[in-house]
Amino acid sequence: MNNTLIKGLGVIELLAHSDRPLGLTEIATHLGLAKSNVHRLLQALTELNYVIRDASGTGTGYSASIKLWELGSAVLSRLDLRRHAQAWMDKLMHASGESVHLSVLDRAEVVYVHKIDSPNPVRAYTQIGGRALAHCVATGKAILAFQPDTALQRMFATLAPSTPNSIVEPERFLREMAKVRKEGYAVNRGEWRETVYGVAAPICDGNGHVIAAIGLSGPAERFKPHKIKGFAALVLNAATEISDDLGGGNRHNALALATRSMVAMRRG
Template sequence: MNNTLIKGLHIIELLAHSDRPLGLTEIARHLGVAKSNVHRLLQALVELHFVIRDEAGMGYSASIKLWELGSAVLSRLDLRRHAEGWMERLMEASDESVHLSVLDRGEVVYVHKVDSPNPVRAYTQIGGRALAHCVATGKAMLAFLPDVTLLRMAASLVAATPDSIIDPERFLQEMEKVRRQGYAVNRGEWRESVCGVAAPISDGNGHVIAAVGLSGPAARFKPQKIKAFAELVREAANDIAIGLGGGDRHNALSLATRSMVAVRR
């Protein structure tokens, strides 16, 4: 195991459980580590914003970033629990596989799924990943990121299939379309002959935190079906948002849109 990493984590744990700032000498004594080593680790942790140094420079405390990370983990656990029932209903209404995804930089992570009863269906694995710009759940979340982030991402898109959208201008147009209509569509962009439809899930502050979507063989995702599926995923996304404190049925997506406008300003 990486000893430097272990020592750094021990410092974070020590500071997190302390009810007051701790000095360099005190931290070194608690951990049985040389002060020079502790000082280097503290400098790195301060730069990464896991630790803050008081104004006098004599003590160190754990930062609010630990709370943010813990809250993110808890929200994912709550998200899965709240979403499960609505995902089951969505599968029954559509007969297609249902996925719940969160965004991790340029990829989606599948945190839950409900498989279609159809023998021919889309296959994914909980904990699996996919390029966000190539799948419907990913597009549904990416569309609500700040413009500067999307511009940076647009410059380095890679293709998974011949239908993947990698042209920067076309990608940005796609993001605007998703924001406007409230749902995203994948037309064989991650796996050939596999399509998907997804909608964003927002929290009580209008921040998009996840997406729920349907996926299946392209033969079952004709234009009229996509339109019907879009209504189903939007309804499911709003219902899940309500369970997470995201407001009333018609408010969740509008909150997300308003939040996006505020960020862009």
């Protein structure tokens, strides 16, 4: 085998599974390689856009880039997140009359990997491949809430406002994340676009990791409190079913919480 290729793949896998940027010394130590060797590998991987170099006041760190997701999306038919989600996205749209989104997280943003538009003439407009600040949209908050604490702490530097309703204060942001974890779903109240609201729930893989979110969005006037409660029950049910399809019974606590919340709302 080509040793350079093996080492390069080792670097990519290490960064892909890390919940924070890693320094040159950390990478070299973890992989048992010389720092000079790792430095050359990182230079090549950065030039090829597989790795992002992050410079901060505490030094330089390296992270896996979105290119890995782009490659993964090319074989999405195997993971088949979209295929598993399609039927439930259709059901959500027909049950709610609102636009449905399937999103994944890329650092501080969500990427819309699939969507079904509302039949209503007035609706939320997005496009597949489009992006939004994760802390400002429901699908983003539904994923962020189940990230490691270190990842949430790093978010503080990226909490830029999109509207006056955006949550950008660190303490308030952490309270919002705790609320999402407790209830199992997230709500966007005009935080990305002032006139657009949304509700979303996390989707888990077979290892119990939150890998995506499914959500509804539409004009604020159609997302009154009683409607949000009903929409939350719909997205929670869809997220649970999709997660079951992807991995069976080994679900993240998020889905257990989501199921309990859904049952409680249906009884209420």
